[in-house]
Amino acid sequence: DGGITQSPKYLFRKEGQNVTLSCEQNLNHDAMYWYRQDPGQGLRLIYYSQIVNDFQKGDIAEGYSVSREKKESFPLTVTSAQKNPTAFYLCASSSPFLPGYTFGSGTRLTVV
Amino acid sequence: AQSVSQHNHHVILSEAASLELGCNYSYGGTVNLFWYVQYPGQHLQLLLKYFSGDPLVKGIKGFEAEFIKSKFSFNLRKPSVQWSDTAEYFCAVKDTDKLIFGTGTRLQVFP
Numbered sequence: 001d002g003g004i005t006q007s008p009k010y011l012f013r014k015e016g017q018n019v020t021l022s023c024e025q026n027l028n029h030d031a032m033y034w035y036r037q038d039p040g041q042g043l044r045l046i047y048y049s050q051i052v053n054d055f056q057k058g059d060i061a062e063g064y065s066v067s068r069e070k071k072e073s074f075p076l077t078v079t080s081a082q083k084n085p086t087a088f089y090l091c092a093s094s095s096p097f098l099p100g101y102t103f104g105s106g107t108r109l110t111v112v
Numbered sequence: 113a114q115s116v117s118q119h120n121h122h123v124i125l126s127e128a129a130s131l132e133l134g135c136n137y138s139y140g141g142t143v144n145l146f147w148y149v150q151y152p153g154q155h156l157q158l159l160l161k162y163f164s165g166d167p168l169v170k171g172i173k174g175f176e177a178e179f180i181k182s183k184f185s186f187n188l189r190k191p192s193v194q195w196s197d198t199a200e201y202f203c204a205v206k207d208t209d210k211l212i213f214g215t216g217t218r219l220q221v222f223p
Contacts, residue, residue: 031209033210033211035213040121040215040216041215042118042202042213042214042215042216043202043213043216044213045210045211045212048209048210050209058210090156092156099144099146099158099161099163100146100148100158100161100211101156101158101211103155103156103157104155105154105155106155
């Protein structure tokens, strides 16, 4: 089945550590996105990539980094510079030929 | 840049009640509008979308939305809700090459 796989589903890290969230898609979509979901704040865009080896900052990119070395993969690193990293992170992808986005099931990151 | 406002943060209804969730976007021109739903523990799913044409859009599970250009609105409606509609609902607008989401509305439906 085609879709987006985010792993792991739950992630715990100590404060000050970098952590990388995985996002893989087998939909052959060109564009991929990372959103952060917090209660009462909806989904806020962190980074997005329209094509391999290119990506743009979203509204809340500070403290995060991404790479897009392969079409299928768009990992997100939450660095120690991110002031409030505990959140639910959603990855999505899209194709210009289909409406809307396909979302992964998310990773819940808790930093203690 | 576009922005989206959802004014209803938490809505509580009894089964069979009618539903209307508000969504306003910030500026006009050609807009692509979406409603997504997130059922507890599940992926975000597309409910319906508007790109052009008939401003009354029908989606899955009996939902519909009306695009009113003069009001910059795209409200979501359902004539009779069910307990299984309990979920969080997000309105979104396409801004050049990305989607901008609203803050979401949590709907609770009681039997």
